[in-house]
Amino acid sequence: MKKHGFQVSQISSHSLRAGGAMALHLNRVPTHTIRKMGRWSSDTFLDYIHEQIAVFSAGLSTAMGKQILFHNIGFKSISTPVLDNADT
Numbered sequence: 001m002k003k004h005g006f007q008v009s010q011i012s013s014h015s016l017r018a019g020g021a022m023a024l025h026l027n028r029v030p031t032h033t034i035r036k037m038g039r040w041s042s043d044t045f046l047d048y049i050h051e052q053i054a055v056f057s058a059g060l061s062t063a064m065g066k067q068i069l070f071h072n073i074g075f076k077s078i079s080t081p082v083l084d085n086a087d088t
Contacts, residue, residue: 018048025049 001011017038024034031046038045 018045021045021048022050 001008021034021038021040024037025031031049034040034049035043035045
């Protein structure tokens, strides 16, 4: 902990519980399993788990660069209906 700049006094069982929930979330464990394993009695644990941008975005640039063959299908433009004086 000291190597990463944390003091022992800054860590509590709550830190470990919240950190464990986050670690499970980052490993794509379903939230209902995290709730059961952490013995959370409410959905409060959802406040402790969040998407980490590095994990969330992993592989997105590769997916965006993947060539997908597709064809545009043309369509006729739809004209704006003309209202007669009775409708105005």
